[in-house]
Amino acid sequence: MNHKQYLKELGLALLGYATLLIGSITWLNANATLASPWRDLIALSPMLPGALMVWVILRQLRRLDELQQRVQFEAFALAFAGTAFVTFSYGFLEGLGYPRLSMFVVWPLMAALWMLGLVLAARRYK
Numbered sequence: 001m002n003h004k005q006y007l008k009e010l011g012l013a014l015l016g017y018a019t020l021l022i023g024s025i026t027w028l029n030a031n032a033t034l035a036s037p038w039r040d041l042i043a044l045s046p047m048l049p050g051a052l053m054v055w056v057i058l059r060q061l062r063r064l065d066e067l068q069q070r071v072q073f074e075a076f077a078l079a080f081a082g083t084a085f086v087t088f089s090y091g092f093l094e095g096l097g098y099p100r101l102s103m104f105v106v107w108p109l110m111a112a113l114w115m116l117g118l119v120l121a122a123r124r125y126k
Contacts, residue, residue, distance in 0.1 A: 009056045016049030067125060074124075075117030082113040 024042050028034065034042070061072060086109060094100055 006056065006060045010053060010060075013049045013053040013056055017046050017053065020046040020049060071118065071121040071125060074121040075114050078117035078120070079110045079114035082117075083110045 024045050028039065028042055061069065064072065083106060087106060090098070090101065
């Protein structure tokens with residue numbers, strides 16, 4: 001499977017995610033009195049195409065050659081360890097009264113560190 005097919009599959013999964021995200025938020029705002037567990041299931045519904053995104057990405061990673069897999073591994077390692085370091089550090093600061101941060105901050109941090117890791121690893125193997 002080529003790169004265009006991967007982007008097509010990922011794009012469709014992202015479109016499904018965006019559609020369910022907008023739809024679930026709109027529906028929940030219009031039906032504020034909806035009881036659990038239905039409210040919870042609707043709120044989590046965007047994660048169905050989110051799971052599809054995970055599958056598409058993992059499948060693509062398995063198709064990479066050994067060098068590209070190594071570059072991705074090093075980038076993921078930096079993102080994982082760096083995110084743990086930053087979030088634990090900030091956790092200690094929260095104990096001193098710093099404002100609590102939403103879990104939604106973690107993914108952008110991890111993504112930024114992953115991109116940094118890709119740049120560093122790619123440079124290393126040029």
